[in-house]
Amino acid sequence: MDGFATPPEIQAQYHRDALTGRLLAALTTAGLDVSRLGAADLAPLDQFHTGGRPATLALMRTAGLAAGTRILDAGGGLGGAARTLAVEAGCRVTVLDLASSYCEAGAELTTRCGLGELVTFVCGSALSSPFAGAAFDVVWTQHSTMNVAEKPALLREMWRVLRPGGRLVMHEVMAGPEPGPLAYPVPWASNPAMSALVPPERWRDLGQSLGFRERSWEDHTAPSRAAVGALAARLTGSLPALGLHLLLEDFPLRTANYLRALETDRVSVIQAVWERPAE
Numbered sequence: 456m457d458g459f460a461t462p463p464e465i466q467a468q469y470h471r472d473a474l475t476g477r478l479l480a481a482l483t484t485a486g487l488d489v490s491r492l493g494a495a496d497l498a499p500l501d502q503f504h505t506g507g508r509p510a511t512l513a514l515m516r517t518a519g520l521a522a523g524t525r526i527l528d529a530g531g532g533l534g535g536a537a538r539t540l541a542v543e544a545g546c547r548v549t550v551l552d553l554a555s556s557y558c559e560a561g562a563e564l565t566t567r568c569g570l571g572e573l574v575t576f577v578c579g580s581a582l583s584s585p586f587a588g589a590a591f592d593v594v595w596t597q598h599s600t601m602n603v604a605e606k607p608a609l610l611r612e613m614w615r616v617l618r619p620g621g622r623l624v625m626h627e628v629m630a631g632p633e634p635g636p637l638a639y640p641v642p643w644a645s646n647p648a649m650s651a652l653v654p655p656e657r658w659r660d661l662g663q664s665l666g667f668r669e670r671s672w673e674d675h676t677a678p679s680r681a682a683v684g685a686l687a688a689r690l691t692g693s694l695p696a697l698g699l700h701l702l703l704e705d706f707p708l709r710t711a712n713y714l715r716a717l718e719t720d721r722v723s724v725i726q727a728v729w730e731r732p733a734e
């Protein structure tokens with residue numbers, strides 16, 4: 456896409472100096488013992504997607520994951536979903552993320568949760584991952600594709616790393632039925648050059664053309680409006696000790712703009728499971 460933000464520009468948007476120290480200080484202020492953290496304690500700051508930890512748990516149930524499932528969390532951020540899947544379902548999760556500060560902080564939080572055996576971090580792009588073909592049973596993505604303009608290349612790469620019979624499990628923000636510009640910044644983009652939303656129909660056409668078989672497809676826009684409305688309300692006064700504002704500048708304004716986009720149908724939120732058919 457011409458004029459789209461470069462990977463370094465996307466990285467810079469998500470970068471925060473000394474993020475690990477900031478998060479540990481905030482957790483301490485909130486009264487937590489940072490030498491022994493529980494994965495669920497981190498939910499206010501490590502689930503960087505609409506609906507937070509309940510949305511991750513709902514997606515996990517939809518996906519029906521078994522213990523030992525090898526998962527790639529593409530664009531997995533701080534690893535909130537990864538630790539949840541490890542604790543709640545016994546999965547082994549590799550988090551791949553472009554933002555080195557998220558990978559570093561995520562690895563430290565994982566160690567402090569005692570989950571280093573099940574959750575590991577790799578810093579890099581989901582468009583050109585370093586993994587062998589068919590290395591994973593599941594590719595998981597929550598709100599990680601909005602900065603990726605090359606959707607066909609992204610889906611081809613996800614297909615490549617999935618074993619035949621494996622599943623792509625998605626919870627993504629897509630374009631909505633009403634055309635028109637968004638107000639910026641939003642939680643995934645500081646400006647239009649960073650946002651690459653495409654309509655749900657385009658996603659489905661792309662998936663079908665690659666050979667993915669659709670197992671489920673649910674429109675979660677209505678509950679997302681309610682969840683983002685509640686979050687926006689919590690961000691109007693003084694900010695809580697723990698929250699996604701620790702990860703990104705201008706988070707209250709980004710959330711208010713996202714809420715407006717949801718309310719005016721400029722964006723939609725979809726949860727889906729696709730399968731790479733067995734050969």
Ligand SMILES: C[S@@+](CC[C@H](N)C(=O)[O-])C[C@H]1O[C@@H](n2cnc3c(N)ncnc32)[C@H](O)[C@@H]1O
Nearest residue numbers: 502503504530531532552553554580581597599
């Ligand atoms: C809104 S956050 C979501 C993080 C995480 N999935 C979660 O739900 O907490 C978007 C994430 O996608 C990552 N990202 C964006 N483009 C990427 C790419 N091409 N490859 C890997 N990660 C990417 C960003 O670095 C960021 O951590």
